[in-house]
Amino acid sequence: MYKRIIRPVLFCLNPETAHILSLKALGLFGKLPLGRSILKLFFKRKPKNLERELFGLKFPHPVGLAAGLDKNGDYYNDLATLGFSFIEIGSLTPKPQDGNPRPRVFRLVRDKAIINRMGINNKGIRYAIERIRKDKPNVIIAASIAKNTTSKLEDEIIHDYTECFSLMYDFVDMFTVNVSCPNVVGLQGLQDLSYLSDLLDPLLDLRRCYETYKPILIKLSPDINDGQLYEILSWCMLYGIDGIVATNTTRSRDNLKASDSRIQAIGNGGLSGAPLFEKSLSMVKKINAFTKGRLPVIGVGGIMTPQQAQQMLDAGASLVEIYTGFIYNGPGFVNKIIKYLSNEKR
Ligand SMILES: Cc1cc2nc3c(=O)[nH]c(=O)nc-3n(C[C@H](O)[C@H](O)[C@H](O)COP(=O)(O)O)c2cc1C
Known part of the structure; x- marks a missing residue:
């Protein structure tokens, strides 16, 4: 039904408008009496053989939602009814x-495919915190944190990340x-180890002040070179970063069917x-080989x-996330992946 009826209608709209309307519709449905229960009945499965424990957290299965769809934390409990094991809100x-x-x-x-240059539009970290206070999450939540576009000096940038984190x-x-x-502008430059270590050190220091341990992962671009990647990985393993999210979107326009114009x-x-799939898959393989599987991806x-979710897992990913696949395949996609992964495991 999604591919035959809903998607053609949504794809007539501007993509951003379609994303907003779909999320609003999901949120409104979730607010109806029994709304979330009905969605769960349709979409949520409890696969028995796919649980995994990672970073001290128990994931019911390995499929989560990537950052950028629930930018402000407005919809995590509604999206959870579609079966996601964890949801990355933000970037904030x-x-x-x-x-x-x-x-x-x-x-x-x-x-x-999708090309986006949203530029991390969001309502700010305090808004998302208020949301979480009001609607207690029923699902594992990761917060993706970033700097404000206007923060240009190194001190301002570090302050942005530490403020969001704390x-x-x-x-x-x-x-x-x-x-x-x-x-x-300037965000990808933070992947240079000299900047990255200055940025992550304060977060690691801050974490030591808390009684509870919260995992810190770094999300990398598929466009960094191998030297940069291995330098980052060595540092992460040495200093206690918990894992890598590989990857963000690419600047590359290679091998597209769309016309040049x-x-x-x-x-x-x-x-x-x-x-993007082959690029991300290859990066996951490289990370897994370099770290000998010691740094979760x-x-x-x-x-x-x-099948591609399975390929990512076979390449060494401990968990996977989807975004564009969810837009193209619709709300039943998580369930479809879980079913496939469950059968593969039998
Ligand atoms: C419209 C859009 C907005 C995104 N916004 C963010 C973001 O705010 N933060 C982030 O880390 N990644 C963001 N991403 C990247 C996704 O989280 C993901 O890494 C990327 O799209 C690759 O996965 P996919 O091919 O399954 O979409 C965004 C992606 C899209 C398409």
Whole structure:
């Protein structure tokens, strides 16, 4: 029904409007008496053989929602009814920000892809905290944290991440440090180890002040070179970073079916969906080989079929996340993946 009726209607709309309307509809349905129970009945399964324990957290299965869809933490409990094992909210910055001017999300339907240059539009970390206070999460929540676009000096940038981290610490289960969004000036530069260590050191120091331990993961770009990747991985293993999220969107426009003129007309932005899969998969493999499986990886990027989720896991990912695959396949996609993974395990 999604692919035959709902998707064609949604795909007539501007992509960002379609995302907002779909989430609003899901949220409204969830507010109806028994709304969330009905959604759970349709979509949520409890696979017995897919549980895993990671970072001290018990994941019912390995499939989560990637950052960027529930930017402000408005919909995590509604999205959880669709079967996600964990949900990454954000990316969130200390101050609210509008992001880049619209249009800033584009579909490449023939490529099963999206190009976005949202620019981390969000209502700010305090808004998300209020949401979590009001609607206690029924699902594992990761907070993706980032810097405000206006923060340019190193001190300001470090302050942004530490502020988000400390304010959010008691409200979520784990953190993802976003240093790989291609749509915020200067953000990807933070993947240089000299900056990255200055950024992560204070977070690791802060964590020591708390009684409870919250995992810290770093989300990387698929566009960094191997030297950079291995330098980061060595540092992470030495200093106690808990894992890597691989990957964010890519700046690459290789091997697309869309015409050059269409690609040029769209302009800058990060590409997600099917064309990203091989790049993300290869990065997961490299991380797993380099760390000998000692640093957990969340594999994300271009998972459009249940088989590709399995491939990510086979490549060494402990968990996977989806975003564009969810947009193209609809609300039943998580369930489809879980069913496939469960059968593979038998
Ligand atoms: C519209 C859009 C917005 C996104 N916003 C964020 C974000 O705020 N923070 C982040 O870390 N990743 C963000 N991402 C990247 C996704 O989390 C994911 O890493 C990427 O899209 C690759 O996965 P996919 O191919 O399954 O979509 C965004 C992706 C899209 C398509």
